[in-house]
Amino acid sequence: MFSKACEYGIRAAIYIGQQSTDSGRRVGLKDIAAEIGSPEAFTAKVLQQLVREQLITSVKGPTGGFELTAEQLRTVTLRQIVVAIDGGAMLQGCALGLPQCSARQPCPMHYQFLPIRDQLNELLRTHTIGELASKVHDGLGFLKQFG
Amino acid sequence: MFSKACEYGIRAAIYIGQQSTDSGRRVGLKDIAAEIGSPEAFTAKVLQQLVREQLITSVKGPTGGFELTAEQLRTVTLRQIVVAIDGGAMLQGCALGLPQCSARQPCPMHYQFLPIRDQLNELLRTHTIGELASKVHDGLGFLKQFG
DNA sequence: TTGGTAAAGGACAAAAATGTCCGGTATTTG
DNA sequence: CAAATACCGGACATTTTTGTCCTTTACCAA
Numbered sequence: 001m002f003s004k005a006c007e008y009g010i011r012a013a014i015y016i017g018q019q020s021t022d023s024g025r026r027v028g029l030k031d032i033a034a035e036i037g038s039p040e041a042f043t044a045k046v047l048q049q050l051v052r053e054q055l056i057t058s059v060k061g062p063t064g065g066f067e068l069t070a071e072q073l074r075t076v077t078l079r080q081i082v083v084a085i086d087g088g089a090m091l092q093g094c095a096l097g098l099p100q101c102s103a104r105q106p107c108p109m110h111y112q113f114l115p116i117r118d119q120l121n122e123l124l125r126t127h128t129i130g131e132l133a134s135k136v137h138d139g140l141g142f143l144k145q146f147g
Numbered sequence: 148m149f150s151k152a153c154e155y156g157i158r159a160a161i162y163i164g165q166q167s168t169d170s171g172r173r174v175g176l177k178d179i180a181a182e183i184g185s186p187e188a189f190t191a192k193v194l195q196q197l198v199r200e201q202l203i204t205s206v207k208g209p210t211g212g213f214e215l216t217a218e219q220l221r222t223v224t225l226r227q228i229v230v231a232i233d234g235g236a237m238l239q240g241c242a243l244g245l246p247q248c249s250a251r252q253p254c255p256m257h258y259q260f261l262p263i264r265d266q267l268n269e270l271l272r273t274h275t276i277g278e279l280a281s282k283v284h285d286g287l288g289f290l291k292q293f294g
Numbered sequence: 295t296t297g298g299t300a301a302a303g304g305a306c307a308a309a310a311a312t313g314t315c316c317g318g319t320a321t322t323t324g
Numbered sequence: 325c326a327a328a329t330a331c332c333g334g335a336c337a338t339t340t341t342t343g344t345c346c347t348t349t350a351c352c353a354a
Contacts, residue, residue, distance in 0.1 A: 001148075001237055004342065007244030014255060028300065042343050048302065061351025062299045078256070090148055097154030100292045108161060108279040108288030109225070112270055119263050123256075132255040141255030145247045151312065175330065189313050195332065208321030209329045 006085040009046045011036040011143045013056055013081055017068045017133035026065030037144040046085065053084040073130030082124055091121055153232040156193045158183040158290045160203055160228055164215045164280035173212030184291040193232065200231040220277030229271055238268055 002010070012032050019027045029047070033040040047066060050056045055076050058066050068076070082091070094101030095113045103110075135141040149157070159179050166174045176194070180187040194213060197203045202223050205213050215223070229238070241248030242260045250257075282288040 001240070001242050002244075004244065007242075010243055011254075030300095039343060041345075044301075045303095045343090051301090058301060059351075060299085060301050060349075061353095063352065064300050064350085066301085093148070095148050095154075096157055096290075097149075097151065098289070098292055105289045105292060106287075107158075107290070108282045109270075109274070110288070112274070116263060116266050116270065119266075123259055123263065127256070127259070135255045140253075141257070142245070142252045143243075143254070145245060145252060177330095186313060188315075191331075192313090192333095198331090205331060206321080207319075207329085207331050208323095210322065211320090211330050213331085 002082060002090070003086050005042070005046050006082055008036065008038040008043050009050060009085045010078065010081050011038065012043060012047060012066075013050060013068070013076070013129050014132045014136060015143050016056055016066045017073055017129040018136045020068040021073060021130065021133050022137060026059060026063070026067045028065045032066065035144060049084055050081065053080070055080055055084060068129060068133075073133065074128060076129045077125055078127045078129070078132070079121070079124035081129070091117070091124070149229060149237070150233050152189070152193050153229055155183065155185040155190050156197060156232045157225065157228050158185065159190060159194060159213075160197060160215070160223070160276050161279045161283060162290050163203055163213045164220055164276040165283045167215040168220060168277065168280050169284060173206060173210070173214045175212045179213065182291060196231055197228065200227070202227055202231060215276060215280075220280065221275060223276045224272055225274045225276070225279070226268070226271035228276070238264070238271070 015032055015035050016027055019025055027035075029040060029044055032038075032047075033043050036043075047056065047058070051058045051066075054072075056066055056068055056072065058064070079091075094107055095109055095117075096107040098105075098107050101107045101110055132141065136143060162179055162182050163174055166172055174182075176187060176191050179185075179194075180190050183190075194203065194205070198205045198213075201219075203213055203215055203219065205211070226238075241254055242256055242264075243254040245252075245254050248254045248257055279288065283290060
């Protein structure tokens with residue numbers, strides 16, 4: 001579905017969001033990677049992308065780390081994370097790979113796939129990082145497998 | 148969504164199916180690649196996989212080529228093609244990449260993604276190659292961009 | 295101000311996906 | 325039987341994705 005980079009990015013963003021909500025404290029890369037079960041250096045690259053897109057915030061130096069501002073928690077959606085990392089292809093492209101699939105020259109599955117992809121888009125668009133973070137906080141969702 | 152290999156495999160299978168339905172004639176690799184707009188040698192590899200899984204049929208030598216038997220046209224589903232080439236990961240795995248995501252320890256999007264993935268599975272399961280081939284035959288679907 | 299800390303960024307490495315090439319094998323036709 | 329045809333299979337090449345390492349830059353605290 002999504003690339004590894006994107007999966008790490010989403011899980012990391014939610015974890016950072018959870019810590020920002022919870023205790024208002026920043027989290028370091030090492031912490032993040034450990035808590036979401038991802039390779040540290042690779043996760044760093046992904047987070048850099050998200051910082052550049054201003055979907056998360058980073059601070060250098062001692063007491064530094066990653067955080068989500070109150071506004072980011074409220075407004076950044078899953079969709080923005082996905083688009084920032086994987087681009088829009090998966091959310092718009094043809095399921096059978098036709099470069100210009102549309103009603104004018106639809107692939108044989110075009111009209112069957114449309115509603116599903118619309119639902120997926122809607123799903124990503126309507127869920128904010130803050131919302132998902134609070135779900136993790138309440139123990140209703142996990143970012144890593146335990147026990 | 149699907150890998151390039153899978154996209155080519157689906158388009159090729161539908162094209163072969165269309166020719167089998169239409170004129171009962173076999174089609175060669177060159178013909179297939181030209182008609183669906185795919186790299187010839189790479190498409191050959193993909194078709195070999197489908198032949199091994201007995202989702203399509205091949206015949207060597209002069210007058211040889213690829214075809215779909217009446218039974219294959221009737222029974223082979225899009226899902227079988229996808230599983231043969233991409234495996235089941237995309238149809239079953241967690242959207243956020245958790246190795247054991249389930250109701251016991253769900254990722255924060257688990258219950259939101261479930262219905263969408265179920266619909267996707269259902270879609271692939273209920274469409275046969277023969278059905279899609281006839282859609283192409285009737286000009287209601289395309290396997291390549293023209294004009 | 296200075297030293298330690300943590301992210302940023304560049305270069306590099308490994309693995310997987312994509313794509314190509316060519317000799318081997320089976321089959322049909324003359 | 326011989327020759328042409330077309331898929332099969334293995335090796336190889338390229339590109340993208342995934343992952344690592346190390347130096348630089350920015351920041352905070354003592």
